[in-house]
């Protein structure tokens with residue numbers, strides 16, 4: 001598409017937006033080899049805080065690929081759901097492999113894929129580890145809920 005370099009959105013050349021997207025994807029991918037039992041806080045600070053902020057308030061410092069859809073405030077999920085934290089839905093959203101109609105997936109990486117053990121992707125062992133980490137992340141986010 002030879003005309004792409006003339007397209008600009010929000011004053012940022014598209015090539016720059018693509019570079020940011022790729023950097024975000026590659027950055028997350030290269031971290032999958034980290035072995036061992038990361039705590040949910042370590043995982044959150046490393047993989048999520050860039051967009052959602054360290055406290056989950058949605059004010060991370062990472063440049064957004066799509067400025068019109070800033071990362072949501074993760075401290076309001078219970079409040080928005082009648083005071084009940086939607087635990088299993090949050091697990092599915094983080095994982096990303098199950099389609100959730102009410103949640104358009106525009107920018108967020110599919111963590112159920114990204115966090116797989118390198119060289120052992122989608123083996124029962126790796127899948128169990130991913131499930132453990134994502135469940136721990138959901139529990140960590142549950143602890144951030146504002147009343």
Ligand code: HEC
Nearest residue numbers: 047048051069070071072093094104105106107108111137
């Ligand atoms: C590249 C930026 C980015 C990163 C990194 C990121 N998110 Fe997100 N997240 C988003 C955006 C943007 C949305 C809104 C849906 C969309 O557009 O993809 C979202 C949505 C969510 C939601 C649903 C919120 C709601 O209102 O229902 C949860 C839960 C969530 N993210 C958790 C996480 C967790 C946990 C991590 C780390 C493992 C993470 N996110 C990493 C950008 C990000």
